Amino acid sequence: MRYAIIMAGGSGTRLWPLSRKSRPKQLLRIFGQSSLLSLSVKRLQEVVEASNIYVLTNADYASAVRDELHELPAENVIGEPQGRDTANAIGLAAAILNEKDPEAVMGVFTADHMIEPIDVFGQTVTRAFELAEKYSESLITFGIKPTWAHTGLGYVQAGEPVTSSEDDYQAFKVRSFKEKPSSELAQEYLDSGQHYWNSGMFVWGVRTILDQLQQFLPESYKALQEIAADWGKDGGEKTFQQIFPTLQKISIDYAVMEKAQNVLMVALPCQWVDMGSWSVLSDVLPMDKEGNVASAAAIEFLDSRNNVIVSEDENHLLALIGLEDVIVVHSAEATLICHKSQAQAVKDLVARMERQGRQCL
Numbered sequence: 372m373r374y375a376i377i378m379a380g381g382s383g384t385r386l387w388p389l390s391r392k393s394r395p396k397q398l399l400r401i402f403g404q405s406s407l408l409s410l411s412v413k414r415l416q417e418v419v420e421a422s423n424i425y426v427l428t429n430a431d432y433a434s435a436v437r438d439e440l441h442e443l444p445a446e447n448v449i450g451e452p453q454g455r456d457t458a459n460a461i462g463l464a465a466a467i468l469n470e471k472d473p474e475a476v477m478g479v480f481t482a483d484h485m486i487e488p489i490d491v492f493g494q495t496v497t498r499a500f501e502l503a504e505k506y507s508e509s510l511i512t513f514g515i516k517p518t519w520a521h522t523g524l525g526y527v528q529a530g531e532p533v534t535s536s537e538d539d540y541q542a543f544k545v546r547s548f549k550e551k552p553s554s555e556l557a558q559e560y561l562d563s564g565q566h567y568w569n570s571g572m573f574v575w576g577v578r579t580i581l582d583q584l585q586q587f588l589p590e591s592y593k594a595l596q597e598i599a600a601d602w603g604k605d606g607g608e609k610t611f612q613q614i615f616p617t618l619q620k621i622s623i624d625y626a627v628m629e630k631a632q633n634v635l636m637v638a639l640p641c642q643w644v645d646m647g648s649w650s651v652l653s654d655v656l657p658m659d660k661e662g663n664v665a666s667a668a669a670i671e672f673l674d675s676r677n678n679v680i681v682s683e684d685e686n687h688l689l690a691l692i693g694l695e696d697v698i699v700v701h702s703a704e705a706t707l708i709c710h711k712s713q714a715q716a717v718k719d720l721v722a723r724m725e726r727q728g729r730q731c732l
Contacts (some may be wrong), residue, residue: 372498374474375419376464377429377481378410379436380454384721385648385714388705389683392732395432396646397482398439401666401681402655407646412440415480417493418500426462427451428654453616457571459591462584463615465577466599469683470618472577477505479573479623482641485644485655492641498540499574499637506533506660511574511584512545512569515643520557523647523715525569527622527636545634548624570639573623583627590624591618604684649698649707652679663691667701679711707729718720 385394390396397408405413408426415424425447433450439600440448449467461479468475478496486492499511514527515719530546536546552560560566585592593613601607628634634726643656654666663672667682671690680689681703689701698714700707707717724731 372423372472374423374425374468374472374475374477375415375421375480376477376479377408377415377424377426378457378460378463379408379411379426380451380460381408381483382429383483383646384718386651387645387717387731388700388702388707389510389722391704392431394435395429397428398432398435398685401652402485403648406439408436410479411482411484412442414489414492415478416442418496419478419491422447425449425464427464427666429454435668435698438551438628439694440516446602447566451615452595454620455615455618456620457623458584458588458621459572459595459615459618461623462595463582463598464590465580465584466595467602470599475577475582476574477577481571481645481675484570485642485646486639487642492639494576495540495641497641498542502533502542502637503574503576503579505635506581506635507535507576508633509575510628510631511577511668512634512636513570513572513639515570515639515641516565517561520554520567522551522554522557522560524645526552526557526560526566527569529565529567529636529638530568533635534608538638540637541639542553542635544713545636545702548629567636567638568616568643570643571624572639580694583631587630588619588621588626591621594618601613605646647702648714648717649679651709652681653711655701677711 379397383390386396389399397690398406424443426436427449430450430452433448437445437448477605489576526549528546531597532543534542543723598611598614644651653664662677665680667680668685669688670680673692675691675694677696679698682689696711697698698709721731
């Protein structure tokens with residue numbers, strides 16, 4: 372059977388001041404009435420039944436996530452007592468599913484991406500499930516054809532194809548994974564035609580990924596097996612609370628993907644945006660004739676160009692005069708104003724304020 376796992380544990384400090392501990396970025400309603408997490412679930416329901424969609428999140432967010440996702444069984448929302456990065460979150464989901472359905476194939480997806488069109492996404496994911504079932508020992512990842520020399524993303528280098536060139540959803544053997552490159556190297560990747568943006572989404576058999584974790588992360592594998600054996604039983608929650616926080620904090624890319632031999636990549640022919648900073652809204656929201664974008668009810672621009680404006684307060688007017696390439700984000704507790712080029716520094720600002728003892732989150 373096919374399952375989908377949504378990773379929804381990040382706090383999203385780069386989307387401060389709207390994103391806070393009490394309301395992480397995956398619950399923000401930046402695009403109308405639906406949160407980023409709800410949009411992720413909606414996309415996946417094109418492929419997997421709601422009863423087979425699981426969400427892994429921080430324990431502090433679990434109640435809010437359950438309230439947000441009434442279409443999912445409450446037990447499908449798993450709150451981690453402490454974040455131990457993606458290798459352990461994915462391993463936990465795989466170990467739990469393995470107890471239930473050893474033949475299961477699971478997809479791993481994120482709660483903070485914008486992906487369109489939905490039907491193309493669904494067809495590509497279905498193709499990835501088919502490949503994972505056909506090549507049962509393989510790990511499937513998704514690559515996005517780059518449109519510019521992005522330095523903030525990892526890259527996947529595609530090797531020889533494993534599907535026909537006439538296939539609508541082509542798949543390739545993965546030659547290598549590349550970390551966030553310099554601007555010069557990113558341009559080389561773009562020009563090569565062989566490199567794709569690493570989407571951070573995957574499909575594989577639960578037994579396959581567990582075998583990889585047993586090989587490359589044996590201590591975590593053993594601990595996760597112990598947690599899964601007690602899952603849903605008396606004392607199971609205690610086992611989870613005691614063991615999970617002790618696991619090595621490591622991403623699935625470092626732990627497995629960069630070491631594994633049988634890795635395939637399916638090209639995802641969609642508009643794909645990682646909601647990693649406020650500046651990316653320029654890529655997904657409609658622009659006015661001066662290049663301004665806004666997720667706000669009341670705005671006015673005068674002699675202003677290429678700005679990003681965000682507010683959830685329908686009664687608060689935001690007015691800009693003579694500004695260019697500026698981000699303005701208004702919340703009831705705080706207002707952020709920064710240059711677009713400094714959007715990634717919001718995380719550093721939040722960390723600085725926390726060190727100073729300010730209750731910014």
